[in-house]
Amino acid sequence: MKKMQLEICCGTTCYMMGANRLLYIENEVPPELRGKFEVKALPCMGLCNDKNLSGAPYVKLNGIIIENATIEKICDKMRAMLDD
Amino acid sequence: MIRFVRAFHNSSLETELDHFPVEMRPRQDHSSRCCIYHDRAVIKYRLMNLLGFSCEEETDEARTLASYYKEAIAREKPADIADKLPLSVCEAGCSECPSSKVVITGNCRGCFSRPCMYSCPKGAISVVNQVSTIDYTKCIKCGKCTSVCPYHAIVKTTVPCEDACPTGAIHKDNDGHTRINMEKCISCGNCFAKCPFSAILERSQILDxxxxxxxxxxxxxxxxxxxxxxxxxxxxxxxxxxxxxxxxxxxxxxxxxxxxxxxxxxxxxxxxxxxxxxxxxxxxxxxxxxxxxxxxxxxxxxxxxxxxxxxxxxxxxxxxxxxxxxxxxxxxxxxxxxxxxxxxxxxxxxxxxxxxxxxxxxxxxxxxxxxxxxxxxxxxxxxxxxxxxxxxxxxxxxxxxxxxxxxxxxxxxxxxxxxxxxxxxxxxxxxxxxxxxxxxxxxxxxxxxxxx
Missing domain, CATH: 3.40.950.10 (Fe-only Hydrogenase (Larger Subunit); Chain L, domain 3)
Incomplete structure (x- = not known):
């Protein structure tokens, strides 16, 4: 199966608001998700200027934006994606 | 903080400042504390510190942030830190953690080996009605009993800021509010880093x-x-x-x-x-x-x-x-x-x-x-x-x-x-x-x- 693509915004705002911890997500995920995704760090995606979104840090999972991303939130989305 | 900087660049900080707490915690929003009004009060104090004023300096609770801003922008030098502390305690944000204490919880099964009793160096633990009981006049809060109980029935409650302070400069006053003793504080910032409620704030010079x-x-x-x-x-x-x-x-x-x-x-x-x-x-x-x-x-x-x-x-x-x-x-x-x-x-x-x-x-x-x-x-x-x-x-x-x-x-x-x-x-x-x-x-x- 193709690995999920997890893009983590490392712009100044996202990095300060917690992306620095998200970069280590591979060490934190539960066993069933291990090896199922690839992490990529990106420069600012410009999402922090979008008033309709709720807040940094932002990540994209297979192109879908996750706002206020935390490791739990990302894991939940990954599980949902695997189930589909 | 980012918002603060942006508003400064738009020269709209003075007019916007007092709206920040409301915009950040609008009415329909969930509150992190008891209510959104409490959250807003804490945000106000954070902004005050960002302007360089400590919470302790507040004399008039109704004073607007705009008025603080005017004072801050007019000053030649950043607020004096040499004679005052760079840290300040936000009373509204402080959760007033109960003082540190060793407590025997309901998990205690009154076992016969009684490691808690035998590990206590002060003989403060005895078994009353098949449950371990601590005599607080003797307890020195060493916490030895907490580590030996096979049921993890004894816990030590902590006050993170007090535990982190290397010099005993942080203490509770009679109302339970945290205070920093200027004479003893060495500004190491441990309390600031350890408080899980972020109730200890730094007086900023960012505006200057x-x-x-x-x-x-x-x-x-x-x-x-x-x-x-x-x-x-x-x-x-x-x-x-x-x-x-x-x-x-x-x-x-x-x-x-x-x-x-x-x-x-x-x-x-x-x-x-x-x-x-x-x-x-x-x-x-x-x-x-x-x-x-x-x-x-x-x-x-x-x-x-x-x-x-x-x-x-x-x-x-x-x-x-x-x-x-x-x-x-x-x-x-x-x-x-x-x-x-x-x-x-x-x-x-x-x-x-x-x-x-x-x-x-x-x-x-x-x-x-x-x-x-x-x-x-x-x-x-x-x-x-x-x-x-x-x-x-x-x-x-x-x-x-x-x-x-x-x-x-x-x-x-x-x-x-x-x-x-x-x-x-x-x-x-x-x-x-x-x-x-x-x-x-x-x-x-x-x-x-x-x-x-």
């Missing part, structure tokens, strides 16, 4: 720096070596990003650390050759303050070499006469040192990043800054524990001396440090060079650093 930059004053940024561990990009990219904020120049504090190393090595040789038995480092301001306030007799052993920040400021002022200097680092105590030693401003990394984000400057998209003369690695390593020692050892390598350097390090100040220093002074621990870092691991783990 923003104002100076806006007025096109000559301002030089001095970046502490610990920055390398804080950013996504390289240190060179960070320098470019910082220069885009409008600073005249950006220099490494590590250049100052080279001077500190040279002076400190020379001072060490002089002292050893004239028969001194011990010398300690002096670049950690919280440690120097600890000695000054608690073991004044020990001051004779503390090196008189100025810290890297001071040397870096000299370099900056030599290259840009008449400039103002800003130290940017992970340290609370540096704010006090800076105020005493004529450094114009201090910013934390968090404040710097807010300034960058407020201007939409992305560090990892920046071109690398051509650093004219990069600092040597040993100087950059000042930020980690034992870094100073290594630098001094490599500096001493060029000399042939009769004495041998025996280095020891205190890596992180805690409640036992004062006793340790006394042991060193009495010669009970063999060493002639002692490095003391207030934060475990060194400045890279400073109270205002991001990675924690």
């Amino acid at each position: 720096v923003l104002k100076a930059l806006k007025n096109n004053e000559k301002v030089v940024a001095m970046i502490a070596p610990a920055a390398a561990s804080q950013i996504a990009g390289t240190i060179e990219q960070l320098f470019t990003a910082v220069s885009k904020l409008g600073f005249t120049d950006v220099i490494e504090v590590a250049l100052g650390a080279e001077d500190t190393t040279a002076h400190e090595a020379e001072e060490f040789r002089d002292k050893m050759n004239s028969g001194a038995k011990l010398m300690t480092t002096s670049c950690c301001p919280a440690y120097v303050e600890l000695v000054r306030k608690f073991v004044p007799d020990f001051m004779q052993y503390v090196s008189s070499t100025p810290s890297p920040m001071i040397f870096a400021a000299e370099i900056a002022r030599r290259e840009h006469p008449g400039c103002k200097v800003v130290f940017i680092g992970p340290c609370v105590a540096k704010r006090v040192e800076a105020a005493r030693k004529n450094i114009d401003f201090v910013l934390s990394f968090e404040e710097l990043f807010a300034m960058l984000a407020g201007k939409n400057i992305d560090v990892i998209s920046c071109e690398p800054w051509p650093i004219p003369r990069p600092a040597i690695t040993t100087a950059r390593n000042f930020a980690k524990s034992c870094g100073v020692t290594e630098a001094v050892i490599s500096e001493l390598g060029g000399f042939k001396d009769d004495f041998k350097l025996e280095a020891k390090a205190i890596n992180g100040i805690d409640k036992k440090t004062v006793a340790m220093l006394k042991m060193y002074a009495a010669g009970k621990i063999p060493a002639n060079f002692l490095e003391v870092m207030c934060c475990p691991g060194g400045c890279v783990n400073g109270p205002c650093s991001l990675k924690k």
Whole structure:
């Protein structure tokens, strides 16, 4: 199966608001998700200027934006994606 | 904080400030505390500190943030920190944790082996009605019983700020509110870093720096070596990003650390050759303050070499006469040192990043800054524990001396440090060079650093 693509915004705002911890997500995920995704760090995606979104840090999972991303939130989305 | 910077650049801070708490916690929103009004009050106090006022300075609770802003923007120099603390307690944010206590919970099964009773050094535990009971007149809160109970039935409740304070400067007043005792506080920032409610705030100078930059004053940024561990990009990219904020120049504090190393090595040789038995480092301001306030007799052993920040400021002022200097680092105590030693401003990394984000400057998209003369690695390593020692050892390598350097390090100040220093002074621990870092691991783990 193709690995999920997890893009983590490392712009100044996202990095300060917690992306620095998200970069280590591979060490934190539960066993069933291990090896199922690839992490990529990106420069600012410009999402922090979008008033309709709720807040940094932002990540994209297979192109879908996750706002206020935390490791739990990302894991939940990954599980949902695997189930589909 | 980012919002604050953006509003400043739009010149709308004065009108917007009082709306911030409401906009950040609108009516339909969930509150993190009991209600949104409580949240808003805490945000107001945070903004007050961002303007440079401590919560304790508040005399009129109805005073608007706009009025604080007017006072802040009119001042020539940042709010006085030398005589007052850089830290302030936000009463509204403090959860008033109950004082530390060892408690026997419902998990106690009244077992027959009774390890809690036998491990207690004070005989404070007895079994009443088949349940262990603590006699609080005898309990010294050592916590030994908590680790031996097979049912994990005994817990020690903690007060994070009090437990983190190495000097006992933080205490509760009769109302249960936390207070910081100015006489005892060494501004190490441990309480600030450990409070899970972030109720301890730093009085910021960010507005003063923003104002100076806006007025096109000559301002030089001095970046502490610990920055390398804080950013996504390289240190060179960070320098470019910082220069885009409008600073005249950006220099490494590590250049100052080279001077500190040279002076400190020379001072060490002089002292050893004239028969001194011990010398300690002096670049950690919280440690120097600890000695000054608690073991004044020990001051004779503390090196008189100025810290890297001071040397870096000299370099900056030599290259840009008449400039103002800003130290940017992970340290609370540096704010006090800076105020005493004529450094114009201090910013934390968090404040710097807010300034960058407020201007939409992305560090990892920046071109690398051509650093004219990069600092040597040993100087950059000042930020980690034992870094100073290594630098001094490599500096001493060029000399042939009769004495041998025996280095020891205190890596992180805690409640036992004062006793340790006394042991060193009495010669009970063999060493002639002692490095003391207030934060475990060194400045890279400073109270205002991001990675924690």
